[in-house]
Amino acid sequence: MTALNRKLRRDLVSMRGQAFAIALVIASGVATLVMSVSTLDSLRLTQSTFYQEYRFAQVFVSLKRAPESLRLRIAEIPGIAKVETRVIAAANLDIEGFPEPVTGQLISIPDSGEPLLNNLYLRRGRLVEPGRNNEVVVGEVFAEAHGFKPGDKIGAIINGRRKALTIVGIAISPEYIYQISPGAIFPDFKRFGILWMGRTPLGAAYDMEGAFNNVVLRLSSDARLNEVLDRLDALLEPYGGLGAYGRKNQISHRYLSEELRQLDQMATIFPVIFLGVAAFLLNIVVSRLVSTQREQIAALKAFGYGNLAISFHYIKLVMLIVLLGVAGGLAAGVWFGKEMSELYMDYYRFPSLTYQLRLGVGINAVLVSTAAAMTGTLYAVRSAVMLRPAEAMRPEPPGIYRESIVERLGLKRLLSQPSRMIIRHIERKPFKAFLSALGISMACAILIVGSFFKDAVDFMIEVQFGLSQREDLSVTFVEPTSRRALYELQHLPGVKYGEAFRAVPARFRFQHRTYRGSIQGVEPGSDLQRLLDADLKPVEPPAAGIMLTDYLGKILGVRPGDRLTVEVLEGSRPIRQITVAALVRQYIGVSGYMRLDTLNRFMGEGNAVSGVNLAMDERHKFEIYDAVKGMPRVAGIVQRKQALKSFYETMGEQILVFAFFNTLLAASIAFGVMYNSARIALSERSRELATLRVMGFTRPEISYILLGELAILTLAAIPLGFVIGRALGAYMILYLQTDLFRIPLIIEPSTYAFAASVVIVSAGISGLIVRRKLDHLDLIAVLKSRE
Amino acid sequence: MTPDKSAAAGNKALSTPNGSETVFELRGITKIYPMGEVKVRALGGIDLDFYKGELVVLLGPSGSGKSTLLNILGGLDVPTSGQVHYREHDLSIDNDIVLTRYRRKHVGFVFQFYNLIPSLTARENVALVTEIADNPLPPEEALKLVNLSDRMDHFPAQLSGGEQQRVAIARAIAKRPDVLLCDEPTGALDLKTGIIVLEAIERVNRELGTTTVVITHNAGIADIADRVIHISDGLISRVYRNKHKKSPREVKW
Structure with a gap:
């Protein structure tokens, strides 16, 4: 080992606390990068492999009913491969020991078992066999939620007829990686399940013998999606086609894509913040180190070491810290990444997760951290080696100070001398002070961004289910039904109140923009399904015209007063222009709203209803469930409150894990910045502080001078952190806005308080560590040495 | 190395008390620093008294132990063995709180490199001490004593070396200390500025009656003292009283 390398090792050992704090910040940046990128890569790879191997369809369309012979005509459309x-x-499913309503979606597979598209991956058991008409394969999450195994039996009411089904297999499908009931917001694995059944028995049970009501397609490589969709829609229109769509609008695929988008965003924002802070820390630490080593540098140069050799010496020091951080970050990133991927596996079902960490990600982490560190270091090193040896041998001249703004404003009298020292010190290097505060603010902001989602989701749910959709139970019918169904349900014992609704699938057109959605017919004076204005105050649907969810208005580019083309995809399929009466505030889903009677008139039908919302007495709920399940025309029963509860239960764990990682990461930033600032303040001021000690100042008195500066920076940083956190939050939710949901920017005071507390505690801990060092100030050396 | 008892005995420096009361009483003071494997004896057993209001110069080459002695007098260090008392205060016990309080109430320090706080003006550097003292001089008065009335609102970076050292003296005396300890106060200054600084020290000693101890390796300065104590190799080698104190202006070095 050369003498210079030995010096390097000792320098590193003597600044181990600071080196560790910086490495920690770098490690956090690398960890978030590796975690999000590797999870993203793993999920993408797993997804595409699953899609490929299990032949996930590319086009999907539902219709009312078409004869099987139409299949050949569909196949003739150019661009369709399969x-x-x-x-x-x-x-409606009957599950022993689970009295609540459970809705199932039964999907046909060929009697021979293996579908052409959207193949099933069997976890257990087997596929259905021809000739056995009561066999089903159930989706994995549903089976897990109820503990099903092959051989178990469940009852199903299909088209008003009860059927006993036997589970023969448990499977997952590329079509239902994310299993959520149509129209639902959150998955409820207990109350919604996917079941695959042979085409012949299902067709018989559902009056679809020799007919179909859903088509999936795979395209040839030269196909143009939009053309295919248009031709398909034209072909299926007479058969009640509900509008074809590509993967982009397939629900499971959409949720997964949104999730991946969010991860992608995390892989960008967080590492940038962390590595930026690390670059800044390295800059201040290295400049300080270099300036305390001025004389050593001069001596080295006097001995004949070149600028390059000396620069290289300090760069090696920085690189050692960077590599330490990168190594720690890679290890933590892989660990976090695996944990995260495991969490995703709870919601998104794949045959198996292929955890993947590309070599490129590791190399990237090293390169990005190195670049950040070098930016921070080179300037400091350059200014040191540029000095002429003779000049560098002389100590640095005393700093030039002046009265601070606070004092010039006339507050001088209020400040003790130590307070003046603090303020002038900050003001002397305002940019450095600003960067320190900014670093601390970033920690605070990360904490806010990491924790506000819960506030926002709580608020979103409160608005959706507390103010808007307030029913206890929603019953939908197989087909539009007369209003009598409402009275029937209203008279069930325990039902307090009922309101009918109508829902029709429709396509909205405005200028060149279209959106395939639905129109909800709402009863005037409705109490269970209320529409809200921008201030979340209930508004009544108008007698004429349509109201749109604000986000749908944005998608279509319409404003109140504009005339919109509505193409209904049901019944007589009217196409008409309707005036947009108003936009309504809604965070989950998008829809058009009309008054029920207006919609009925528009459809050219009598007073038909699609379903009924009920308010019920909790004590009678099981009797009501039983009665409703037995009704022939009931297609589905949804208890939103239950769905919500189970969502919160499963989400709780995920939130805790995220909160833990986030707090850890943010605390490491706060600690890194604080500890380094405090250590540097100590090394810059140890002479001053020791002088004060000699003059009879006590330890608490000099601690005030040292830590007061940090306290001011921290206190200034926290409000700034709030602002940055809010801005980052706004940016994130803007990016995550979709027609599925729009997360509102709601940050509760408790979230701000939490962020501030973590920052203050980290500051306190680093302050205490540095404070201990004050006890070992060498008072005697002060009398002799000159810096 | 152990203290040489006979040498210590021969080094008693109990010169004529001159009728003044004793402020410091040092008996059998030794100081040994462990330097890795070896132990270095900085003070080898010193008996010494200091009297109220006198100006003492401790003279000796570097490494003689004079700084160690000053540190013990100032409550910055404690002896390895022996007793040191400042009036009723026992300075031999290593208790940070007690020693800090002693420094705060009774001692003014002047350092070779001034040690001013760069972020505070001359006046504020003085105020730093007066804010924590019981019965201080107003900072302006302290600065007037060292002839710096016109530079009070200057920051250290705007003052010459001699001016900075005079601010340091003003800062040391503003709390009306009982003792003023100066460690090579002219060490970093040229002759002309050094004289001005010595004049300030001499004036403070004369006008406020502060017991003053100046350490230096510069024999010329000894002429301004009431009493001169030579130290070499950790022992007192010679003590004498100046028959005719010279004023700093007459001193040559």
């Missing part, structure tokens, strides 16, 4: 027709039926 066609599979299916029967999909909703069913």
